[in-house]
Amino acid sequence: MVRFESVGLRYGMGPEILRDISFEILPRSFQFLTGPSGAGKTTLMRLILLSLKPTRGIITLFNQDAKTLGKDAITALRRRIGVVFQDFRLLDHLTTYENVALPLRVQGRAESSFRAEVVELLHWVGLGERMHVLPPVLSGGEKQRAAIARALIARPDLLLADEPTGNVDPPLARRLMRLFTELHKSGTAVVVATHDLTLMDRFDSARRLVIADGRLQTYE
Amino acid sequence: MRASRNDAASGGALKRNMPLVPADSIAGRALVTVIGIMTFLAAFMVGVGIMIHGASREWTDSIAKEITIQVRPSPNRDIEVETEKAAAIARATAGVAGVRIFGKAESEHLLEPWLGTGLDLGELPVPRLVVVELSNAANLNAADLKDNLRARVPTAFLDDHRLWMERLAAMAQSLVVLIVVFLALVLVSMGLAVAFATRGAMAGNKGIVDILHFVGATDRFIAVEFQRHFLRLGLRGGAIGVLLAILGFSLFETLSSWWARSPGGDQMEVLFGTFSLGWIGYAITISIGGVVALLTGLVSRIIVFRHLRGFE
Numbered sequence: 017m018v019r020f021e022s023v024g025l026r027y028g029m030g031p032e033i034l035r036d037i038s039f040e041i042l043p044r045s046f047q048f049l050t051g052p053s054g055a056g057k058t059t060l061m062r063l064i065l066l067s068l069k070p071t072r073g074i075i076t077l078f079n080q081d082a083k084t085l086g087k088d089a090i091t092a093l094r095r096r097i098g099v100v101f102q103d104f105r106l107l108d109h110l111t112t113y114e115n116v117a118l119p120l121r122v123q124g125r126a127e128s129s130f131r132a133e134v135v136e137l138l139h140w141v142g143l144g145e146r147m148h149v150l151p152p153v154l155s156g157g158e159k160q161r162a163a164i165a166r167a168l169i170a171r172p173d174l175l176l177a178d179e180p181t182g183n184v185d186p187p188l189a190r191r192l193m194r195l196f197t198e199l200h201k202s203g204t205a206v207v208v209a210t211h212d213l214t215l216m217d218r219f220d221s222a223r224r225l226v227i228a229d230g231r232l233q234t235y236e
Numbered sequence: 237m238r239a240s241r242n243d244a245a246s247g248g249a250l251k252r253n254m255p256l257v258p259a260d261s262i263a264g265r266a267l268v269t270v271i272g273i274m275t276f277l278a279a280f281m282v283g284v285g286i287m288i289h290g291a292s293r294e295w296t297d298s299i300a301k302e303i304t305i306q307v308r309p310s311p312n313r314d315i316e317v318e319t320e321k322a323a324a325i326a327r328a329t330a331g332v333a334g335v336r337i338f339g340k341a342e343s344e345h346l347l348e349p350w351l352g353t354g355l356d357l358g359e360l361p362v363p364r365l366v367v368v369e370l371s372n373a374a375n376l377n378a379a380d381l382k383d384n385l386r387a388r389v390p391t392a393f394l395d396d397h398r399l400w401m402e403r404l405a406a407m408a409q410s411l412v413v414l415i416v417v418f419l420a421l422v423l424v425s426m427g428l429a430v431a432f433a434t435r436g437a438m439a440g441n442k443g444i445v446d447i448l449h450f451v452g453a454t455d456r457f458i459a460v461e462f463q464r465h466f467l468r469l470g471l472r473g474g475a476i477g478v479l480l481a482i483l484g485f486s487l488f489e490t491l492s493s494w495w496a497r498s499p500g501g502d503q504m505e506v507l508f509g510t511f512s513l514g515w516i517g518y519a520i521t522i523s524i525g526g527v528v529a530l531l532t533g534l535v536s537r538i539i540v541f542r543h544l545r546g547f548e
Contacts (some may be wrong), residue, residue, distance in 0.1 A: 065450065075399035087455060095452035105447050109258045166451070 017043050017174060017205055018064055023073030025059065034059060035230040037073070041174065041207060046200045048216050049209040051227035057101065057209040059229065061176050064207075065099060066090050086099045095123065098167030098204075100177040102163070104159045106151040112162050113138065114146040134169060141195070148213040156183040164192065168199065175199060178209045189215060240256075256448065257441055257465040264465075267433045268473040272425040275477025275528045276484075278419055279521045283485050285415040286517045292408030295401050303378070304395040305366040305385065313391055319364045322392040325384050326368045331375030338365040366392075421530065430532045434466060434539040455544040463537040470532025474525035481521055485513050 018041040025034040034056050041047065041064075049057050062068045063075060063171060066082055075082040077093050085093070100117075106115045114121075120130040138147050141161040151159055160183055167175055177196065181189035193208075193215065200206045207225075210216065216224065224235040278409075305326060307319045324333045343362050368374055378396050385392040438445065448458050489512055513521070 064326075067446075067450070090447075091452055091454050094450060099450055101450075105443070107256070107444060107447060110254055110256075114254055118447075119451040122448060122451055122457050124457070170452070 017041050017078060019074075019076040020063070021074040021076075023063065023070045023075060025063065025068065026071050030205060032071070034063075034227075034232075035231055035234045039225055039232060039234055041205055043173070043205055044200070044203055045223065046197070046206045046219075047208075047223040047225055048219070049225045049227070050211055050216060051072060052193065053211060055227040056230065057227060058178055060232075061099070061178055061209060063205070064176060065094065065097060081124055095119070095170060096173045098170065098172035098175045100160075100163050100167045100180050101173070102178040102182060104151070104163040106159060106162055106166075108151050111148050111150060112143055112158075115151065115162055116165045116169055123170070130169075137165050137169055157188045159184070160184055160188075160192065164195065172204060174205045174207070176207050176209075180210075181210060181212060181215060190218070193219065255468075256444065256461045257437065257464060259465070261440075261467065263433060263436055263440070264469055267429065268469050268476070270429050271426060271470055271473025271532060272476035272480070274429070275474045275525055276421055276480045278422045278528065279478055279481035279524045280484065281415045281419050281422070282520055282524060283481065283500060283513055283517060285412050285419075286513055286520065288408045288411050288415070292405045292412070295405045295408070302367055302369045303376075305368060306395050307364045307366065307389065308362065308391045308393065309361040310391045315364055315391075318389050318458065319366060320392050322385060322389045323366045326366060326381065327387060329384075330377065331369055331370055331372050331382050333371035334369040336367045336369070338367065340364070383447045423528075427531060427535050429542040430466060431537045431539050432472070434462065434536040435543065437462065437465070438540060438543045451461075453539065458544060459537050459540040463533045466536035467529055467533035469523075470529035476526040477528070478522055478525035480516065485518075485521070489513070
């Protein structure tokens with residue numbers, strides 16, 4: 017699904033912040049991406065999303081070499097990936113419903129064709145009563161769930177979640193993680209970036225990708 | 237768990253398909269103002285151009301239609317005989333379709349705006365006029381006619397106003413060309429203002445563009461969203477500008493029709509035609525609003541595409 021081979025990244029003439037990164041994300045797999053703050057977890061996720069170009073190495077996404085992809089092909093691949101950003105990145109002038117429906121709307125689908133689906137998902141993540149509300153009015157946990165719902169609405173093959181439990185209390189964090197594991201069971205490959213060791217210990221069977229000093233180690 | 241049930245449960249209808257680019261912003265309002273002013277200027281110039289063009293056509297037509305012979309009274313000559321003689325000379329000239337002598341009463345009537353009514357003008361040396369209708373202005377040899385009149389009717393004077401009418405018409409046509417140039421400059425300036433505003437909007441909404449890219453929006457989708465945003469601003473600004481222009485022209489027409497009742501107004505109307513746009517003029521003025529909105533949308537689309545091409 018995603019394969020990195022000796023990928024390196026540097027900004028400008030600076031030092032390499034990611035060095036010789038090699039790993040593979042298999043379909044229907046579940047893994048944590050971890051490491052200290054500033055180690056490059058978000059950067060690695062941006063590389064997977066092809067919003068950054070590596071300075072060296074090969075990135076293969078859904079069996080396609082990223083170097084050969086044009087903008088339309090990148091867009092098509094991104095539609096197969098759901099992303100939960102650390103800072104949620106909800107559009108403040110759109111309601112919760114509109115934010116969650118966004119990935120379907122940009123595909124050009126008619127609103128009537130996905131309305132029920134979006135409303136159902138909003139209820140599933142516990143935001144059924146908050147669908148008319150604008151994001152500035154939502155609490156941190158509600159924003160997090162709205163961001164997760166947006167990432168899930170298009171039924172992605174791969175879910176990237178950047179610190180999804182970073183802004184919520186432990187009970188809600190556990191609830192969100194259960195949501196990810198349910199999603200994993202339904203066939204989606206999941207990558208959760210976190211530096212919360214306690215959380216990872218609760219899901220001991222999950223693979224761990226650990227970034228430190230610009231290098232990545234995999235623990236099966 | 238269906239939408240209708242949830243809509244009702246949540247206390248209202250879902251807000252759907254709101255513009256992805258925030259509709260109201262200080263920059264947006266400033267751009268609406270700029271577009272409004274530019275549209276007003278463009279519509280005003282087009283309106284003035286239409287009026288000048290109309291006046292110029294009237295002058296040109298009148299040049300092609302007729303000239304006047306003025307027979308002045310002289311103590312030693314019978315003005316009636318002299319007038320008939322001048323009319324006969326004109327009738328015999330090539331390019332003349334017909335000749336009409338203004339009667340004494342008609343000539344005196346022409347002085348009424350200056351001297352008022354009810355005066356006995358019989359004792360005044362009022363000149364007589366012979367209106368010469370032309371079949372083809374190009375065939376008329378005005379110099380020959382002038383020479384013939386001078387030789388045979390010394391008191392007759394050919395009022396060959398063609399030269400200054402031609403100059404006025406040429407001046408009016410030049411003004412129309414100048415107005416077209418100014419109109420083009422106004423539209424180019426507006427296009428540049430929209431281009432800068434679009435760049436500003438793209439920079440200001442970079443976060444939105446990022447998110448749209450991440451959720452799988454194509455450049456085309458994003459460009460259409462920005463184009464819609466600017467089309468809306470263009471329509472709003474265009475409508476304001478057109479409305480102001482129509483109000484201005486209506487006011488101008490009302491004032492000129494009110495002023496036209498005075499003798500000075502009559503003369504101005506003869507010289508410059510009527511200060512009226514007509515329904516075609518108003519239709520063109522309104523269409524300028526539409527053109528401005530379309531131009532705004534088109535420019536923003538081009539700028540957004542260029543911006544996105546370099547977007548990473």
